[in-house]
Amino acid sequence: MKLNTDMLINRITDEIWEIPVSEKSGMLVPARIYATETVLRSMDSGVFDQVTNVACLPGIQRYALCMPDGHWGYGFPIGGVAAFDVRNGVISPGGVGYDINCGMRLIRTDLTLDDVQPRLERLMTELFRRVPAGVGAGGFVRLNRPSFEEVMTKGARWCVEEGYGWHRDLAKIEEQGCIGGADPSKVTDRALARGINQLGTLGSGNHYLEVQVVSNGRVFDPDAAAALGITGHDQIVVMVHCGSRGFGHQVASDYLNVFEKAMRRYGVSVKDQQLACAPFRSEEGQDYFAAMNCAANTAFANRQVITHQIREAFAAVFGQSAEELGMELIYDVAHNIAKVERYAEGDLLVHRKGSTRAFGPGHPDLPEPFRKIGQPVICGGSMETGSYLLVGTDRAVRDTFGSTMHGSGRTMSRAQAKKSVRGEQLQQQMKQRGIVVKAVSMSGLAEEAGFAYKNISEVVETVDRAGITKKVAELRPIGNIKG
DNA sequence: ATGTTC
Numbered sequence: 001m002k003l004n005t006d007m008l009i010n011r012i013t014d015e016i017w018e019i020p021v022s023e024k025s026g027m028l029v030p031a032r033i034y035a036t037e038t039v040l041r042s043m044d045s046g047v048f049d050q051v052t053n054v055a056c057l058p059g060i061q062r063y064a065l066c067m068p069d070g071h072w073g074y075g076f077p078i079g080g081v082a083a084f085d086v087r088n089g090v091i092s093p094g095g096v097g098y099d100i101n102c103g104m105r106l107i108r109t110d111l112t113l114d115d116v117q118p119r120l121e122r123l124m125t126e127l128f129r130r131v132p133a134g135v136g137a138g139g140f141v142r143l144n145r146p147s148f149e150e151v152m153t154k155g156a157r158w159c160v161e162e163g164y165g166w167h168r169d170l171a172k173i174e175e176q177g178c179i180g181g182a183d184p185s186k187v188t189d190r191a192l193a194r195g196i197n198q199l200g201t202l203g204s205g206n207h208y209l210e211v212q213v214v215s216n217g218r219v220f221d222p223d224a225a226a227a228l229g230i231t232g233h234d235q236i237v238v239m240v241h242c243g244s245r246g247f248g249h250q251v252a253s254d255y256l257n258v259f260e261k262a263m264r265r266y267g268v269s270v271k272d273q274q275l276a277c278a279p280f281r282s283e284e285g286q287d288y289f290a291a292m293n294c295a296a297n298t299a300f301a302n303r304q305v306i307t308h309q310i311r312e313a314f315a316a317v318f319g320q321s322a323e324e325l326g327m328e329l330i331y332d333v334a335h336n337i338a339k340v341e342r343y344a345e346g347d348l349l350v351h352r353k354g355s356t357r358a359f360g361p362g363h364p365d366l367p368e369p370f371r372k373i374g375q376p377v378i379c380g381g382s383m384e385t386g387s388y389l390l391v392g393t394d395r396a397v398r399d400t401f402g403s404t405m406h407g408s409g410r411t412m413s414r415a416q417a418k419k420s421v422r423g424e425q426l427q428q429q430m431k432q433r434g435i436v437v438k439a440v441s442m443s444g445l446a447e448e449a450g451f452a453y454k455n456i457s458e459v460v461e462t463v464d465r466a467g468i469t470k471k472v473a474e475l476r477p478i479g480n481i482k483g
Numbered sequence: 484a485t486g487t488t489c
Contacts, residue, residue, distance in 0.1 A: 074484090099484040136486045194486070205484055249485045336484090 005048040015466035027055040032063040036462050039068045046072030053271040054082050059089020061345050067355050068462040069409035075274030078354035081403040086347045091285045092277035095351030097336040098252045101299030102243030104333050104378035110326035113213045113234035124436045124479045126313040132201045133483035134440035139200035148196045149184040155297030159304035171367050173332040177300040183290035188254050195247025200305030204483030207242040211479035218474035224373045224391050225472050228330050241380045248295035255288040280349050331376035335406035350401045358392030358404040358469050377469050381408045383480045384450030388460045389472045396468040404469040408456035417452040439482040
């Protein structure tokens with residue numbers, strides 16, 4: 001088949017394609033891309049180059065993987081999964097991304113579309129006021145150095161202790177919102193200074209807060225949906241997409257600098273400087289891991305404070321408490337992170353960059369609420385086209401290091417999108433279609449237009465057919481807050 | 484993604 005690359009790509013199944021190891025490529029393992037033929041053809045050539053480069057990194061296991069929402073990224077493709085032996089493999093900031101623990105959160109309500117529609121405009125205004133958004137935006141939470149360091153080690157647990165959210169929220173967060181091995185002494189003063197006033201803020205770019213409705217007739221697995229608190233019937237839910245803001249960005253920058261020097265010392269060579277890495281067991285590798293975990297916990301805390309603000313906004317608009325409105329957390333997943341997990345090969349450091357963990361039913365690392373149905377997976381689409389709730393599978397654990405896709409993936413550059421539509425025009429069009437948008441930046445809004453993204457339904461179909469996640473429900477936007 | 488070229 002003719003693709004956007006000269007590379008040899010073999011079809012393994014209708015949803016799996018493989019770039020084999022060749023003599024001169026330096027690949028240690030094959031690269032595998034999950035995509036239907038249509039999705040594969042729409043991928044930029046950078047994906048194929050980058051996933052091949054990743055397959056050359058020391059200690060990589062089985063396959064360098066790319067999910068169907070894959071696109072070109074810093075060093076590693078976005079949508080990439082790469083697992084390394086903890087004993088002789090590497091860790092790479094480029095395999096996690098600049099926005100450490102960027103992730104998705106979904107909150108349910110007992111409200112229906114009919115309840116919300118008459119007050120939608122006011123609801124969006126309240127949310128926009130209570131959840132600061134935009135580049136450089138600061139939040140309402142006042143922290144000093146010791147308390148911010150506590151956020152770094154305790155994550156969402158810190159928030160709950162401080163009254164931002166409910167104790168039972170924690171069971172619904174990946175790693176209970178608190179990852180071990182975070183060491184604030186490995187974070188630079190500069191990162192700390194950038195992050196200390198940003199807790200509870202949304203950020204910019206593709207980050208958003210969305211009020212959504214469970215599409216009529218679009219619940220695919222009623223049992224799993226019910227177990228997660230989705231009852232259908234035009235039910236309203238709230239989705240949040242954001243990460244660790246300037247803090248995680250600075251941690252990534254700091255350690256990319258450290259790793260560029262460390263690579264020479266350890267004699268590691270890479271195909272692309274952006275793949276800068278160090279042995280996981282080295283001092284530099286462990287320091288980055290400890291700092292990355294600080295940023296990961298800060299991102300869980302960020303989404304937790306935002307959840308508190310969302311609950312307050314709903315309570316103010318509907319005149320009932322968030323508890324009375326049934327605003328339980330459905331789940332919170334990381335999609336930019338590296339974690340040590342156990343597989344057939346032993347303990348592996350799994351890098352997921354624009355990829356979601358997707359453990360199947362019965363997995364020992366899943367808490368009780370999800371033992372039966374598998375881990376929830378939240379995939380955000382573009383603000384115009386909708387999103388999906390899915391669950392992980394045993395097959396993902398066997399085939400993709402327990403991983404699946406994370407969103408729809410861009411097909412058009414930000415610059416091109418901005419040239420194609422004006423933000424004000426897009427906002428107007430969306431309003432006519434029943435989606436109320438509040439945005440800090442109109443040019444930023446234009447960059448996120450639906451036509452700049454792949455069709456999420458097609459991408460989701462790929463992972464569902466490949467069996468690495470199962471569709472639970474489709475969620476359609478009616479209100480969006482953008483940075 | 485990002486005090487959007489410290």
